[in-house]
Amino acid sequence: MTLSNHAPKGSRHLVDPEIADLLDVFPTLNLSSETLPSVREMFGAPVEGAPDPQELFPDVTTTEHRIPGAEGDPDVRVLYYEPKNRTTSSAALVWIHGGGYVLGSADADEVLCRRIADETGAVVASVDYRLAPETKAPGLVEDCYAALRWLHANAYELGVDAARISLGGASAGGGLAACLAILARDRGEFPVAYQLLIYPMLDDRTSSTRDAHPYAGEFIWTPGDNRFGWASILGHEPGGDDVSPYTAAARVEDVSGLPPTFISVGALDLFLEEDMEYAQRLIATGVPTELHVYPGAYHAYDLNEQAQVTDAYFRDFLGALKRSLKG
Template identity: 60%
Template sequence: MTSRHLVDPELVDALDQFPAIQLTAETLKQVRATIQTVFAEHLATVPEFPDIVAAEHHVPGPEGEPDVHVLVYLPTVVKKPLPALLWIHGGGYILGSATEDDITARSLASDIGCAVVSVDYRLAPETPHPGPVEDCYAALKWLYTHANELGVDTTRIAIGGASAGGGLAAALGLLARDRGEVPLVFQFLIFPMLDDRTVTTPDPHPYTGEFIWTAESNRFGWQALLGREPGGPDISPYAAAARAEHLEGLPSTFICVGALDLFLEENIEYARRLLRAGVPTELHVYPGAYHGFNMVINAQVTQAYHRDTLTALKRALSPSSSL
């Protein structure tokens, strides 16, 4: 059943501009190359952020693994010490890079007045779980241990990401809680990819997942990350955060998702469980919005999304945060 009639009118036309992508082991290399080409063309229209200084670092990776490439963005007009956000790019665990999220990272650093460390974690299927989340943990630990030289306040560190980046951020929140080395103040989860069981549910939502990120793409992404079929037993919560049995002790959390997004129900359920576990949680569901709708920057629903996300992040990272 089509859900096009449910799409926000301001988001409909954009659907015809997004190419249909068939993700398979055979097409993955070409899809990655196409995305890089589109990004290179987009660079010509990138706005300037004169208040942000960016630098590259290669930080120690997980034990026995390569260094992790990170991009660090620091505002120059904000008094230090700064709050910080570890940002994790999306792409279904198989696509994307920190460089392709450059505008997002610069915008967050500028709008919030915080340091942003954007992680170039290794992608699946070349690096399946636990490689990607361990890369993110290595970057988080580097941010925490190098806070003084970065001018970062260690009591105001948040983690966040969109789509698969949101899924990795949620898994990273669990990992940081359980290892007890890095205190976190906030989880910033933008339509996060949390639950491999969405692929195998016997009663899928009839109106989600038709556009941008489909059930077929989702299956391929989870297969790549897990190295096996999704939905089975013994999946680690550090791979799929929704698998965690206990959510107590996690930092305050923001979750948002479109009503037509494949991840709608898994996001609502994760928010419900966080609230039941005593975790302060804010949830937004945007009507008529599909996965990645925020790419349509002039739509009113996208403007509402930007207001909600920036307000939540500013509040969480303020010195007197109490979400």
């Protein structure tokens, strides 16, 4: 079953007025094999006038590590953020950047990772995983698993409390974090204390065999972009019967035994319903779960840093992470 190639229209009147102006300047992606190189170049270009992350958060230091990947895979680059006021046995967060599995880098999330480290006191290991379509599943989640393995294997030397290692990410990064939690549960090698899923990309069936609600997905990340992202990581069209839960977390049959979870998403986000359904499944299985839905918010609305809805988002997710890291 193939659904319409057209994104839903007519949701502009539902957008929170404080974040509406961003839609006039944010470029339309229209991802395809032909446009992907130019979109990557655009997203990788320096932002003129952007603040220096070191000046914003001078009490956080950054080091770069190359850690062993899965057997037969290349080393994985990890950016490691440490707050200067950290304890001798700190909590840690494996952070996974977004980009629809085809865009982005760990470097792009430097300000966010510094903020997390500064406000929570946790160390943050940000994974610069390989991208699709050059790397197909399970390569991306295996790169993230390598970072989890590295933190556990070197917990003593890094001053990390191995019992308080959490996973987090936004968009595709949230999807990979959810897959990583499932993979860690099933392999049983390393415990995960918490998963922090920011508008996570969980279900390849959205916009391939299932339509989102009529007001979802008009802005920033559209049904067409979603199908391209999923086809890129899967190596075939999404929505079929053979998709692994280590690639699309919503495909997991049993969510019991997963770590306590935070999920947040905007009401106009293409991922709204798949995220709510995943939260509902977790709750029904006894997994402590916190869900936030922000009215008037589209995908990646937090790019507008001055909006009240963005303030609420940071308050909610940083507050939840702080509580989870107390152990």
